[in-house]
Amino acid sequence: MKLSFTKMQGCANDYIYLDCRKSGVPENIAALSEKLSRRHFSIGADGIICICAAQTAGADGMMRIFNADGSEGRMCGNGIRCVAEWLYTHGIAKETLAIDTLSGLKTVTHKGAGLWQVEMGAYSAMPASLPAVNMGEEPLVDKELTVDGKTWHVTCISVGNPHCVTVVEDVDSLKLEEIGPAFEHHANFPERINTEFVQVVDATHLKMRVWERGSGETWACGTGTCATVAALTELGICPAGEDIHVQLRGGVLTIRVLPGRQLLMTGAAETVCEGITEV
Structure with a gap:
């Protein structure tokens, strides 16, 4: 089948x-995602995103995300910008789009050629929202977490999917392929966890690497970047209400924390190619 x-x-x-x-x-989307996401052996990707019919009245479409290991994610910040760009260039040329996700309806606004701003919703640091266990009942801000015998200071944030953020001195020196899986599968996170390692350049500029559950290290993570800025705002490092510029391995995202812990994300979306493959 093509x-x-x-x-x-x-x-x-x-x-x-x-x-x-x-x-x-x-029907075979999990196996399909595993097969087509293999780098060097297939198309190669962090997974498959399905652009589906809208579920909410008035919405323009729905996004469903399947990671490279076949598991389904709830939300992808970089992915939803690309869905908006795809819809915009395939017949729905509206400056503001409403897109359903498993984390709720998201509003995405066109800011220029290939540039989109996403209203990501409110974040939470409460254990039940991740979920997280064995870490107390209060907000998970600046908590100690022992991973493979080493104690890290972490702040855990839910932005529709779960994230564990830790500040480090030098992100480039980290061996994420060794430490990332231990965070992802830690017993305190029964649904696994995405982990962000962040280096503070100054109050409005950060440098970050991410280990995503189901995909390993990726060059960027929109929800992870939002969670990182949220965490550093909770820690008093980044100011709320200002644009925070985060350097990822694949580019820069700009995040702002609004009143009510609402998050705004701005970044690019680009079509690489179109094609037909045998499956």
């Missing part, structure tokens, strides 16, 4: 995009 796809990336967070608005999500 499958039409679009390859897109936001800050090098690259996914294979499928138009499922009429056909629905393929």
